[in-house]
Amino acid sequence: xxxxxxxxxxxxxxxxxxxxxxxxxxxxxxxxxxxxxxxxxxxxxxxxxxxxxxxxxxxxxxxxxxxxxxxxxxxxxxxxxxxxxxxxxxxxxxxxxxxxxxxxxxxxxxxxxxxxxxxxxxxxxxxxxxxxxxxxxxxxxxxxxxxxxxxxxxxxxxxxxxxxxxxxxxxxxxxxxxxxxxxxxxxxxxxxxxxxxxxxxxxxxxxxxxxxxxxxxxxxxxxxxxxxxxxxxxxxxxxxxxxxxxxxxxxxxxxxxxxxxxxxxxxxxxxxxxxxxxxxxxxxxxxxxxxxxxxxxxxxxxxxxx
Amino acid sequence: xxxxxxxxxxxxxxxxxxxxxxxxxxxxxxxxxxxxxxxxxxxxxxxxxxxxxxxxxxxxxxxxxxxxxxxxxxxxxxxxxxxxxxxxxxxxxxxxxxxxxxxxxxxxxxxxxxxxxxxxxxxxxxxxxxxxxxxxxxxxxxxxxxxxxxxxxxxxxxxxxxxxxxxxxxxxxxxxxxxxxxxxxxxxxxxxxxxxxxxxxxxxxxxxxxxxxxxxxxxxxxxxxxxxxxxxxxxxxxxxxxxxxxxxxxxxxxxxxxxxxxxxxxxxxxxxxxxxxxxxxxxxxxxxxxxxxxxxxxxxxxxxxxxxxxxxxxxxxxxxxxxxxxxxxxxxxxxxxxxxxxxxxxxxxxxxxxxxxxxxxxxxxxxxxxxxxxxxxxxxxx
Numbered sequence: 001x002x003x004x005x006x007x008x009x010x011x012x013x014x015x016x017x018x019x020x021x022x023x024x025x026x027x028x029x030x031x032x033x034x035x036x037x038x039x040x041x042x043x044x045x046x047x048x049x050x051x052x053x054x055x056x057x058x059x060x061x062x063x064x065x066x067x068x069x070x071x072x073x074x075x076x077x078x079x080x081x082x083x084x085x086x087x088x089x090x091x092x093x094x095x096x097x098x099x100x101x102x103x104x105x106x107x108x109x110x111x112x113x114x115x116x117x118x119x120x121x122x123x124x125x126x127x128x129x130x131x132x133x134x135x136x137x138x139x140x141x142x143x144x145x146x147x148x149x150x151x152x153x154x155x156x157x158x159x160x161x162x163x164x165x166x167x168x169x170x171x172x173x174x175x176x177x178x179x180x181x182x183x184x185x186x187x188x189x190x191x192x193x194x195x196x197x198x199x200x201x202x203x204x205x206x207x208x209x210x211x212x213x214x215x216x217x218x219x220x221x222x223x224x225x226x227x228x229x230x231x232x233x234x235x236x237x238x239x240x241x242x243x244x245x246x247x248x249x250x251x252x253x254x255x256x257x258x259x260x261x262x263x264x265x266x267x268x269x270x271x272x273x274x275x276x277x278x279x280x281x282x283x284x285x286x287x288x289x290x291x292x293x294x295x296x297x298x299x300x301x302x303x304x305x306x
Numbered sequence: 307x308x309x310x311x312x313x314x315x316x317x318x319x320x321x322x323x324x325x326x327x328x329x330x331x332x333x334x335x336x337x338x339x340x341x342x343x344x345x346x347x348x349x350x351x352x353x354x355x356x357x358x359x360x361x362x363x364x365x366x367x368x369x370x371x372x373x374x375x376x377x378x379x380x381x382x383x384x385x386x387x388x389x390x391x392x393x394x395x396x397x398x399x400x401x402x403x404x405x406x407x408x409x410x411x412x413x414x415x416x417x418x419x420x421x422x423x424x425x426x427x428x429x430x431x432x433x434x435x436x437x438x439x440x441x442x443x444x445x446x447x448x449x450x451x452x453x454x455x456x457x458x459x460x461x462x463x464x465x466x467x468x469x470x471x472x473x474x475x476x477x478x479x480x481x482x483x484x485x486x487x488x489x490x491x492x493x494x495x496x497x498x499x500x501x502x503x504x505x506x507x508x509x510x511x512x513x514x515x516x517x518x519x520x521x522x523x524x525x526x527x528x529x530x531x532x533x534x535x536x537x538x539x540x541x542x543x544x545x546x547x548x549x550x551x552x553x554x555x556x557x558x559x560x561x562x563x564x565x566x567x568x569x570x571x572x573x574x575x576x577x578x579x580x581x582x583x584x585x586x587x588x589x590x591x592x593x594x595x596x597x598x599x600x601x602x603x604x605x606x607x608x609x610x611x612x613x614x615x616x617x618x619x620x621x622x623x624x625x626x627x628x629x630x631x632x633x634x635x636x637x638x639x640x641x642x643x644x645x646x647x648x649x650x651x652x653x654x655x656x657x658x659x660x661x662x663x664x665x666x667x668x669x670x671x672x673x674x675x676x677x678x679x680x681x682x683x684x685x686x687x688x
Contacts, residue, residue, distance in 0.1 A: 018525040029541050036541060140665035144624045145658030148644060152651050243532030265540040273537055280530045288528060
C-alpha cells in the first residue's frame with residue numbers, strides 16, 4: 001500500500017510541475033504577453049516600459065527559469081490591478097469558495113444519496129423515477145441558468161432568499177444549491193448503479209441463500225460496499241465545484257475565487273489569473289490524492305494488493 | 307432461400323436476425339430505438355435541433371438581427387409598436403384627451419411621473435407605465451374605439467417575446483442552434499480525430515510511448531477543466547474559430563483515453579488472438595478488427611462530448627468569452643438577458659431552456675447509443 005501511495009504522490013508532483021509549465025505558456029499563447037496585459041490605447045513607450053518591468057524582454061528560457069523558481073514558493077508576482085502580491089489575495093478568497101462548495105456538496109449528498117439508494121433497491125419505483133430525472137437534469141441544466149431562475153422565483157417573486165451577497169445564513173442557500181445541483185445528478189446516478197451492481201454480486205446471493213434478514217443484507221453488505229465508489233465521486237465533485245464557482249459566485253456576488261477570476265479577466269490581470277489557476281489546480285490535485293488515500297483505506301481489495 | 311435461424315431475446319423481447327447484413331443491423335437498431343422511448347425522444351429532439359440549424363432561415367419567422375426599439379422587451383405573444391403608438395398620440399392628443407384616456411384606462415393622470423411639463427411628457431409616461439404593466443393592447447383598443455380615424459400601430463407576433471433591442475427571441479434561438487452545433491460538431495471532429503490517432507498509437511505501440519502519452523493525458527484530465535477553458539478563451543479572444551479550437555484541443559485526452567482503453571481491450575480479445583494465430587499481420591488486425599470495433603465507443607463518447615461542448619460554449623458566452631456579441635448565440639443571449647431578469651425574465655429564460663433541451667436530448671441519445679453500439683453490452687442483451 002505504501003508503495004502505491006508513494007507512486008501516487010510522485011505522480012501528483014509531476015502533474016503540478018506540468019501545470020506550472022502550462023500556466024507559464026498560457027499567457028504567451030496569443031504571442032505577446034504585453035499586448036494581453038496592457039490596454040490597447042497604451043503608448044509604445046508605456047508598453048516597452050511594462051515589458052522591461054515584467055521581464056518579458058528577456059530570453060524565454062530565462063523567463064521560464066525565473067517563473068518556475070518563484071512559483072514553487074508561491075510567488076506569482078504582483079497583481080496588476082491591486083499592485084499587491086497575487087498569491088495571498090487568492091488564498092484570502094479560498095474560505096468563501098470552500099464554504100460554498102461544501103454547502104453545495106452537503107445538499108447534494110443529503111438529497112442524492114437517499115434517492116440513489118432507494119432507486120437502486122427498487123428500480124422502476126416512483127422514487128427511482130424522481131432520482132433518474134434528477135440524474136438527467138443535473139447533467140443538462142446549466143448552472144448559470146438555474147441560478148438566474150432561482151433568483152427570479154425565490155428572491156424577486158417570493159422574497160425568500162437574498163439574491164446576492166454573503167451577509168446572513170440565508171445567503172448561502174441558493175448559490176449552494178446551484179453549486180451542488182450538477183454533483184447531485186452524478187451522485188444519484190452513481191449510487192443507483194452501485195447498488196444495482198452490488199445486488200447482483202455473488203456474496204449477496206450467498207447472503208440471501210443463508211437466509212439472512214434482507215434488511216441486514218441491505219445495510220451490512222450493500223450499503224457498505226456502495227459507499228466505496230461514492231468517495232471518489234465526492235472528491236471529484238468538490239474539485240469540479242471550484243470550476244463552476246466562476247458562474248455562481250459571479251451571479252450571486254459571492255466573494256470567493258470564482259468571482260475573483262471573473263473580475264481578473266475583466267481587468268486583464270494575468271499574474272493574478274495565473275496564481276488562481278495554479279492554486280485551484282493544487283487544490284484539485286491534492287483532493288484527488290486524498291481521495292485515492294481514502295479509497296485505499298476503505299477498500300481492503302486495494303489495501304492488500306499494493 | 308436458405309432458412310434463417312431466429313431467436314427471441316428474453317430481455318428485450320426482440321426477434322434477432324442472425325444474418326449480419328447492414329440492412330438487418332439497421333432494422334435491429336431501429337427496433338431497439340423504438341423500444342427505448344427515452345432514446346427515441348432524444349433522437350427526435352436532436353433531429354429537430356439539427357433541422358432548425360440547417361433550415362434556420364425557413365424556421366425563423368423574423369430576421370434575428372433586425373432591431374426595432376418600438377418592440378423592445380415585448381413579452382411572448384402579440385405586440386404593438388410602442389414607439390409608433392407614442393408618436394401618434396403625442397402628435398394628435400391635447401391635455402384633455404390624455405386625461406380622458408387616463409380615465410378610461412383607470413390611471414391617475416396627476417400621479418404619472420414625468421421628466422418635464424405638458425401632455426407630451428404625460429403620454430410618454432403613460433405609455434411606459436402601460437408597457438411595464440403589459441397593457442399596451444388595451445391602450446390600442448381604447449384609442450381605436452375613441453378615435454377611429456387615427457392610424458393604428460403595427461402589430462407583430464413574437465412567439466418567445468423580444469430582447470432589449472426588439473429582436474425576435476425565437477428567431478435568435480433558432481439561429482443560435484447554428485453556433486452551438488457548429489462548435490459541437492467541429493470541436494468533436496478535431497478532438498476525435500487527434501485523440502483517436504494518439505490513442506491508437508499509445509494502445510497499439512505500447513511501451514514507453516504509451517507511458518508518456520498516458521502521463522500527459524492524466525495531467526490534462528487532472529486540471530480544473532472549466533477554469534482553464536475560461537482563461538484560455540480570455541487570452542485568445544472572442545471568435546468562433548478560437549472557441550472551436552479550444553474545445554477541439556482540450557477535449558483530445560478524453561478521446562485518446564477511450565481509444566487506448568478500447569484498443570487494449572480488443573487486442574487482448576479472443577478473436578484478435580485467433581486472427582494472429584492464423585497469420586494476420588499488424589495492419590490487417592488494425593483495419594479488420596480494431597478500427598471497426600472502435601466506432602461504437604467513439605460515437606458514444608462523441609455524443610456526450612458534443613453535448614458538453616455545447617454546454618460549455620454557452621457558459622463561455624455567458625461570461626462574454628465566446629463568439630462576438632453581434633452573433634446570436636445562446637450564451638450571449640443569456641448574458642444579455644441577465645440585465646433585464648427582473649422586468650423581462652423571458653429574455654434569459656428561453657435561451658437557457660434551449661441549452662437544457664439540447665443537452666438533455668444529446669444525453670438521452672448518448673445513453674441509448676452506449677447501450678446499443680457497445681458490442682459488449684449488446685452481446686449480453688442477446
